[in-house]
Amino acid sequence: DDPAGTNLHEKIAVIANNSGIPVIGPNTFGMINFQARLNASFTPEFSRLKEGSITLASQSGGIAHLLGFLAMRGDVGFSKIIGLGNRLNVDFSEIIDYLMDDEATRIIMLYMEGIDNPTHFLAAVKKHQHKKPVIIYKTGSAEKSNQAAKSHTGSMAGKPEIYQGAFSQAGILSLNSAQSLLDTGKALAAAHLPTGDGVAVLSGQAGPALAACDICEAYGLNIVDFEPSTQESINTFLPPLALRTNPVDMGPAWYDASAQSGIIRAAMNDHQVNAILLLTMFASANANLLEELSVFLTESKPTKPIISCILAPPGIWDESIRKLEESGSLVNYPTPERAAMTLANLVKYRSLQLRPTSDSKG
């Protein structure tokens, strides 16, 4: 709202556009490009991030910092982090066009407050026909946020329902928190996409299985009845009194990596099962479990996603989990609820993929 600033912004825009120079910003913290080993931001600590295949384009420097620091703590890797700021001539539409062709970017993650030309943005996404997952976290649903967004980056946040509907039509998966955006990006970057909504919940303890099942059912996942051959196979690993149907309480075999491997393999071979939720809390009795299970998981090269919550006191299992994630065996989260919610988001993304975009002819 500063006339002097607006004038300067316009002047630079004319020069940049006439010269064909894309300008990131102004009012940006900068950008990081891990392939180019470039940290052109005012936060040198971003260089500590792991390199990966997710690119974040953010309308807010604060949210980019939040996601970056959460990623450092959650071991999520980035390809690029770009602060769009006041979007002189590089807006969400332009960055989508660039990122869809950028080989180092496999997942496009967006943080949005509001944009001047949503139609232009949605057309840019649709044009690329689900070539890469686009996931978004948009704030500004609240009245006060809406006012604040206008002041922050000069754009009205707008009616949330209208944005949500448009995102779905364009095949964009919308998430409702910074943590959920990062959790889902991590899984999309690392895991196979489930080919359906059937899930097997395999847990070392019953309580975490219940917590996961509540989320699964609330968000449309199908906790399948196993095929008879699957159930027979699982029954050989657990005593009759155990909870052997889905969800499976692997507790009676929690010290026994070969039994757990057998149960995972049986569930993996079930045609109804599209993904596995694997939940295991550390205890003295299962202290060696993860090391032994790692051999099986790394060798079995699962083609169905395993989303896990494997949790121990700090310093125990951390390195094993990191290796399992690196080998592509599973994607891990610190709570059963976040693991289940992330799996639900993968299934939701797949359903968006299957839906023809509203203006496609195919």
Place this chain on the structure above:
Amino acid sequence: DDPAGTNLHEKIAVIANNSGIPVIGPNTFGMINFQARLNASFTPEFSRLKEGSITLASQSGGIAHLLGFLAMRGDVGFSKIIGLGNRLNVDFSEIIDYLMDDEATRIIMLYMEGIDNPTHFLAAVKKHQHKKPVIIYKTGSAEKSNQAAKSHTGSMAGKPEIYQGAFSQAGILSLNSAQSLLDTGKALAAAHLPTGDGVAVLSGQAGPALAACDICEAYGLNIVDFEPSTQESINTFLPPLALRTNPVDMGPAWYDASAQSGIIRAAMNDHQVNAILLLTMFASANANLLEELSVFLTESKPTKPIISCILAPPGIWDESIRKLEESGSLVNYPTPERAAMTLANLVKYRSLQLRPTSDSKG
């Protein structure tokens, strides 16, 4: 469902009851009592937990382990952790009676799947008339969870709506995830309870403020219009173009601890403000901010709660945040959404407190 086990359970119950011996379990991982320096669990690592004033009674050993490990990572302290297991003669009702009189317990945290006699439990809670906060996470809302709960600890999980209504009537705050239970317990143990729903959102960056505002409005917090004197005071610390109304974007003064202290003080003195959400992401420009802000926050001894999301790369600010939490200045969370949600839960707990319990005569 094992007749031999049921017989043995009954025999022990008779002996225990005749001798007046309360028995924790069977089918329990044990218990931890930090005052007695007793770790009678099968997980020696629980001894690493910080001592605090929260006691957890859990129907599931897996969830107790989950919460314990999350607490180690989130710096939450416990007084006792008790695995109720199959509840021979110590059920939720009996543990409530014990904990209400236990001086070392200030917050009672429960994990429940389902119980045989909910009326008995609710009566036990109501009897103590909000003497201590009781917060609960109950699973078993899903059909599959309900079946699993029955198999796990022999009790039907039951209709979630009935449980939720009964919890509210008894003044019990119900949370919907393990993380939310722990977040809320941490705040109840550490912070003053807000005396109303008015909140000031003070943020070093606009994006995190928007994320927090969306949660605040969705969960019934009131992002107040500041009193004129408050607004005038805040205006002296920020340039005219900044977002100076609530939510306040302190970004233009993000290197300036004295300006931020002044803004926090002004908001704290506003009669409409019952709590402050303080959001600050690290960047090079504000690297020294937290150390300087700490002096003000520690000396000002706020009587209104400050719920914060102050986040930096690992190793930066961690120690400062820990000290601020220990001094009682604020309670910190890793995302703006979790900070805002926790504040909403504090306000909700207070509204439960104000409501007379359904059978009270007062």
